[in-house]
Amino acid sequence: xxxxxxxxxxxxxxxxxxxxxxxxxxxxxxxxxxxxxxxxxxxxxxxxxxxxxxxxxxxxxxxxxxxxxxxxxxxxxxxxxxxxxxxxxxxxxxxxxxxxxxxxxxxxxxxxxxxxxxxxxxxxxxxxxxxxxxxxxxxxxxxxxxxxxxxxxxxxxxxxxxxxxxxxxxxxxxxxxxxxxxxxxxxxxxxxxxxxx
Numbered sequence: 031x032x033x034x035x036x037x038x039x040x041x042x043x044x045x046x047x048x049x050x051x052x053x054x055x056x057x058x059x060x061x062x063x064x065x066x067x068x069x070x071x072x073x074x075x076x077x078x079x080x081x082x083x084x085x086x087x088x089x090x091x092x093x094x095x096x097x098x099x100x101x102x103x104x105x106x107x108x109x110x111x112x113x114x115x116x117x118x119x120x121x122x123x124x125x126x127x128x129x130x131x132x133x134x135x136x137x138x139x140x141x142x143x144x145x146x147x148x149x150x151x152x153x154x155x156x157x158x159x160x161x162x163x164x165x166x167x168x169x170x171x172x173x174x175x176x177x178x179x180x181x182x183x184x185x186x187x188x189x190x191x192x193x194x195x196x197x198x199x200x201x202x203x204x205x206x207x208x209x210x211x212x213x214x215x216x217x218x219x220x221x222x223x224x225x226x227x
Contacts, residue, residue, distance in 0.1 A: 050115035058105035065102060072116060073098075076123045083127035093130050097123045172222035180215030187212055 050071055056064030076097050080090035100122055108118055173181055179201075186197045198208040219225075 050119075051110050054101075054105055054108050054115040054118070055110075057102065058108060068101070068115070068119075069098060072119050075116070076119055079120050079123040080127045083124065084130060089130060090127070093126050094123065097126050100126070168223060169219075172219050175222055176215050176218055180211050180218070183208055183211040184215040184219070 048067070050068060053064045053068040053071070057068055073094075077090055077094045080093045080097070081087060084090045084093065097119070101119055108115065112118075113121075173184070176184065183197055183201065186192045186200060187194065190197075192200065194205060194209055194212070197212070198205045201208060203211075
């Protein structure tokens with residue numbers, strides 16, 4: 031029986047068995063195709079490390095993107111004698127994710143210090159309640175000055191939380207008609223309330 035020829039583990043930079051270390055060396059030489067293959071090979075692991083540290087997929091995706099920019103820029107510094115390309119990329123991901131956690135916490139601490147440093151304003155619950163009720167009464171009066179169709183559209187959109195499309199569907203009116211009713215109603219409300227700008 032004839033023997034099959036043995037294929038080496040790392041054929042070349044374009045072969046399917048090339049190692050992550052070899053791909054990273056090619057990336058260091060500016061090979062974009064090698065970068066794509068390295069990303070395909072390690073992308074999920076890098077994202078996974080970021081997600082484990084950050085616990086938020088959006089933040090993890092952001093940090094993973096930063097990691098891949100770092101990999102592209104700093105690939106020439108990779109030293110295979112100190113570890114594998116996989117370990118290098120995952121360590122970079124972990125460090126970046128931890129840095130993001132620290133940065134977010136530092137921002138929260140700064141915000142809290144700013145809040146704590148603000149002078150406390152005296153709070154008069156009764157006066158604020160009366161002012162709020164007077165403001166609500168003014169708005170009710172001004173809503174009463176709108177036409178019935180304008181008032182209905184404005185109430186559905188702004189107090190009912192509906193989109194223009196949902197208001198149009200509920201009122202059985204065309205979308206441009208509803209938009210016009212709401213726009214005209216808001217103009218009349220502004221004039222009635224004395225709001226400028």
